[in-house]
Amino acid sequence: MLAARDGMLAMASRLAIDIARQANHPDYGDMATRAVAAEIGAAQRVNDRTIERRMAAASRLVTDLPDVWAAQGAGRITAAHTRVIVEAGAHLDDPRDRAAYAAAVLVIAEAESPNRLRRHARRIAERFQARSLTERHRDARDNRRVWVNDLDDGMSELGVQGPSTLIHGMYDRLSQMAHRVREENARAAKERKARDARPASDDPSVDSSDEPSDDRTVDQLRADLLADLVLTGAPTGHHSEDALLDAIHARVEVTVPVMTLMDECGSRTDLPAAELDGRCPIDAATARRIAGAAIGWDRVLTHPISGALLAVDRYRPGDQLKRHLRARDQRCRFPTCGLAARRCDIDHTHAAAEGGPTCEDNLAHFCRRHHMMKHHSPWQVEQRVGGVLEWRSPTGDVYIDHAPAQNTARFTPAESTPAEFEAAAFGTAESTPVEFETAESALVPF
Known part of the structure; x- marks a missing residue:
């Protein structure tokens, strides 16, 4: 199955390059490859960068080492063997050298495990290298x-x-x-132990029982x-x-529901965890320490039942619209992309040069990759009510991207106390993204 998948991905890569060649596109198929990878990724709900990497790896395997691909398809070697062989022979440029390398390494691959094969594959590939290790290392340093x-x-x-x-x-x-x-x-x-072993009358002023140990x-x-x-x-x-x-200084952005901050013991499992850059959860103790040292907070007001974003404000003056968009989008708004919003471009869905307004209903965060693809490939996007983006692929398929759910506590009137519901509704149960600068020494054990 994996060999068949690689064949299909290699075919998709070749198709993208052929399309670009027929159109005499100056980027040599880069944008066409992105568009094809985005199409496959959106259909499979997989990040298109991952699909593009798989397409490149499959193309190298099928085109450069067809004997290895055939051996995997026949079940003589596993996908793990194939990865080892492809990686070791990645720098073989001459087709005859690649064929000779494949023939020699397959004999060993059919008898050894992938882990044992790695050393043999590197040694065999080195015999067929046309360039010296010094020359190859000079190029590899660029990576x-x-x-x-x-x-x-x-x-x-x-x-x-x-x-x-x-x-x-x-x-x-x-x-x-x-x-x-x-x-x-x-x-x-050892010194503390020796001091503790002495009679108390020897040195009554010395008490090492409270000294921290590392x-x-x-x-x-x-x-x-x-x-x-x-x-x-x-x-x-x-x-x-x-x-x-x-x-x-180091910067991170933390989003934490205020009720999670208030749970000093960290015993409530029904409250959402703090999140780092919208990517991974962090413990409440770390979130509280960061929040206490923060030089500024963005307060995200959310609906206490649905959790939908209502508004964003800040205790200091700033760019309200940018903060609102960053709080709403949290990441690149292309389906399957998870790059944090703070590392993305804010783009007009309907171009400003064509009369598109600069407002939340016409703006969204796109990473540079998908920003470029939006403008230079057949992919099209429209923004619907509530910040919902409707992407249309080159083949006409439609993919809907909703803004990520806010990291906030939610209540239903039946199960929440009046005080909790009132506090949430009036903005005291909101998520709090925090930016901070730190010079804290990591030598202090946590």
Whole structure:
């Protein structure tokens, strides 16, 4: 099934390029590929960026390594084997080298697990490389990047891709620092134990029972040290003479229902959790600490029963319309896209140059990718009542995108007390997005 899927995705990729070639489009099929990926993604309720990546991977497999694709389709190897083979041979440009590589690696793939195959595949691919590792590394450095993946339980992971020497050097320095902290913690604990073992008459003024102990593991210390360095340190290699980088602080946006903030014990499970950038939940204790240090709040007033957005205000003057749109949209308004609104463009649904008004009924957040696609591909969008967007694909299919539900407590008159209902209706049970700046050291164990 996966081999058949790859074949279909590769066909879709080829179709997009052929359409662009026939139209003599100057972007060499990029916008056509986006439009096709958006069509497939909207139909399958999958992010179109994911579909485009799958299309590119499928095209490499089917076009560049047809023998490997055929082996997977015949059941001789698994999809995991195929991924290892494609990744290891990604830099083989000559068709004859790719064919020779595929023939050699398939013999091993049919007898080994994907994990064991990886090392063999890299060694075999290296034999057929036309360019030296130095030349390839120079090009590969252009792909260095940092990314975030959201996990469960209010946790996320930070990934880094860069030159091996730098990445391993970073890890080694973090490890040395973590072990040094552990050694110091062990020494301090030994001293406390020795003091506690002395007779009380030796030194009655010394009482170590209330001294905090640090029992973090090396892995925990590495994570805390990295966070501390990134959040509070200044990069000397890129520092400017006027110290502009010192003035940059971390920013996040938190939305938390006010009743969740009021639940100091965190014992009520019926209240919505706080959310970070509309992407993942965070614990109420962290949300309260951030809210207490915030320099400004946006207050989002919501209907106490339906949870619909009613209005946005702020205790300080600001751009009311932008705040309202950001609170309403929360993310890019293309179906399947989840990029946070603060990283998107505000776009006129009906172009301002054609008389479109600048008001909430004619504005919506689009990420740069879908903003460009709206203007430079056959995709069309209309805004309906209540901020509902109606997208029409190049094939005529219609996809409806509703603004995300507000992160707020909801009540029904039958189950809420009069005080709760009145407080919610008059804006004391509203969600509170918070922007903050932090220089808090991550070395303090939470």
